[in-house]
Amino acid sequence: MTHAAEPAVYDVVVIGAGPVGENVADRARAAGLSAAVVESELIGGECSYWACMPSKALLRPVVARADARRVPGLSGAVQGPLDSAAVLAHRDDYASHWKDDGQVAWLDGIGAAVFRGHGRLTGPKEVTVTAPDGTEHRLTARHAVAVCTGTRAVVPGLPGVEDARPWTSREATSAKAVPGRLVVVGGGVVGVEMATVWAALGSEVTMLVRGKGLLPRMEPFAGELVAEALTEAGADIRTGVSATSVRRAGPDGPVTVGLDNGESVEADEVLFATGRAPRTDDLGLETVGLEPGSWLTVDDSCLVEDTDWLYAVGDVNHRALLTHQGKYQARIAGAAIAARAQGTPLDTGRWGAHAATADHAAVPQVVFTDPEAASVGLTLAEAEEAGHRVRAVDFDLGSVAGAGLYADGYRGRARMIVDLDREVLLGVTFVGPGIGELLHSATTAVVGEIPIARLWHAVPAYPTISEVWLRLLETYRG
Structure with missing residues (x-):
């Protein structure tokens, strides 16, 4: 000092x-x-103690178990619950015990x-x-x-919210115990990642999403596939609803969240993942x-x-x-x-x-849910809104040989946005298990403005999930 x-x-x-x-x-x-x-x-800062590091430390055992359950010969050995104490201890280590x-x-x-x-x-x-x-x-x-x-984190000024002591991203990533029931308000990255963690650790999770779906800043299919998996994991996802009030019964009692449709949800904790200031x-x-x-x-x-x-x-x-x-x-x-x-x-x-x-042309992001969602550059809607003449090229990731080897019943999707005037990529999105590590290849293609004709010569190893690049290019060429 x-x-x-x-x-x-x-x-x-x-x-x-x-x-x-x-x-x-x-x-x-x-x-x-x-x-x-x-x-x-x-x-x-925030990343080391209350965001990136602790959240990904919490998510890694969740995703690893999900992947293992889709591998023949291994799935039967990992059907039991996660050791929540060990998961939280792992998180503590990666947060340096907040020192x-x-x-x-x-x-x-x-x-x-x-x-x-x-x-x-x-x-x-x-x-x-x-x-x-x-x-x-x-x-x-x-x-x-x-x-x-x-x-x-921004917590909306709802009636009763201050006395209810709601979670923000900080409490969600540093909690010392698994809540029996958790309400997550918001369907963005923090909301879906924390819903994934706590549902896997045993919480009954209810998500309240004001919009039409999850991950609204990504391609629509990303939120759809993540929502499908979260629902299968036991989460109750309610779209098109907003919280209007929050009330906690006593110092340690349950929390009741009032909704704009007249209904209410009771939980042990409520997480507001509703934006940043x-x-x-x-x-x-x-x-x-x-x-x-x-x-x-x-x-x-x-x-x-x-x-x-x-x-x-x-x-x-x-x-x-x-x-x-x-x-x-x-x-x-x-x-x-x-x-x-x-x-x-x-x-x-x-x-x-x-x-x-x-910051304008090639922002990469991975959402570490199961399945993972990753994107760089523009979505189709963003590219069209910006006035580009584009084509979206889609491919079913599950039909790639490497994906089938990675997991039985692999579900995923890939999309590249091609600027038709220059024949370069403006954006790429992947959704599926294990695709986070694919993103840097997409980022390199977008940042480097590599022509489609040159990408054709970037040969993906077989059999890997990255072979989706070849399939996307073949689909584009017809």
């Missing part, structure tokens, strides 16, 4: 020490700039100064940190301040002419509009709310900060070294 005399001057000051802030500091240090990092909670010693050591190792406490802008290039003991440190940045504070409400944005609580609008180098020193990197800029995309932005922003500090011209053209082009 660094305790600096005041005022302390650094080339770059980073507010927020999640994966994004850590990577901004790392890129700054790699370029020879000094860096200070400010964090009010655990070094490592950040290793992450602090990493920042120390790259030579970044660490300040614990709440950081606020108190003027251009100035951050004041209030430590837990009330001590204040004033940090001044020679070149840049990077806001990497991420987002928080930026952590910018107490950041001192007003001292530099910005609106507190707002998303921060940036250019492709992650520089905040109408400034030449303030960067907003990761979820807080609302470009692509994914850890890997935030880390990508951090690499771009770190390089841009260093170039500007050194007076080097920036390469901000499409796919340039200082432009986060992938």
